Amino acid sequence: MKIQETIKERRTEKNLSQEALAEAFGISVQAVSKWETGLSYPDITMLPKICDFFNITMNTLFYGEKGQALNELPDDNKYRVVQCIGGKVISHEEYDSKKKIKLLIPSSSDKKFDLEIWGSADIEGDINGNVNAGGVVNCSDVSGYVQAKGGVNCGGVGGYVEAQGGVNCGGIDGYLKAGGGVNCGGIGGDASAQGSLNCGNIEGNATAQKIKCKKVKGSINCDKVIIKKYDDDED
The missing domain is CATH 1.10.260.40 (lambda repressor-like DNA-binding domains)
Structure with missing residues (x-):
């Protein structure tokens, strides 16, 4: 009831x-x-x-x-x-502590919901909004930005990503700042990681201990760079 x-x-x-x-x-x-x-x-x-x-x-x-x-x-x-x-x-x-907290997010896609989480979160489904978390974030696509005091594991992100831990996700439309290693798709702005940076295209500058990517449009600051080989018909 x-x-x-x-x-x-x-x-x-x-x-x-x-x-x-x-x-x-x-x-x-x-x-x-x-x-x-x-x-x-x-x-x-x-x-x-x-x-x-x-x-x-x-x-x-x-x-x-x-x-x-x-x-x-x-x-x-x-x-x-x-x-x-x-x-x-x-x-x-x-x-x-052994039970996941179910977030009561309306399923209507025409509404935007910003999530403020004082801790870590496992979220099933996409998020039409922004996410601020005091811990780790595990979710699907996020239409806005993601800020986390832990790591981030998600699908695509429509905004920027700032995480004190590692980041594993799809493409990021904005910039990226990570306190650990990164594995993701393309990054729409600058990319900075305390560990290795493994991704697609980087539309801005790149800073990391090791960078493995397709293309960097801006400057590169790291110890080692590996440019991935792609088919000529790929963007």
């Missing part, structure tokens, strides 16, 4: 109209309607008020009762993961 289903179910159990619920919370009827249809979510400051009004726990609000009443979350100093869109909470769960 999702939060919108819980709100609607609890409202109907109390025999309340959307107008009555809106009046109780001091909001518009349209806001209540959007909550119940999933078009928008309650502001984070509204969540305790909703729980108090319906006399339910936060866990019940998000997940429903599943046939029985859920106890209040204990004050046990456990880590819990909360996902928000802006200031609106859309999910929360107890943290488990």
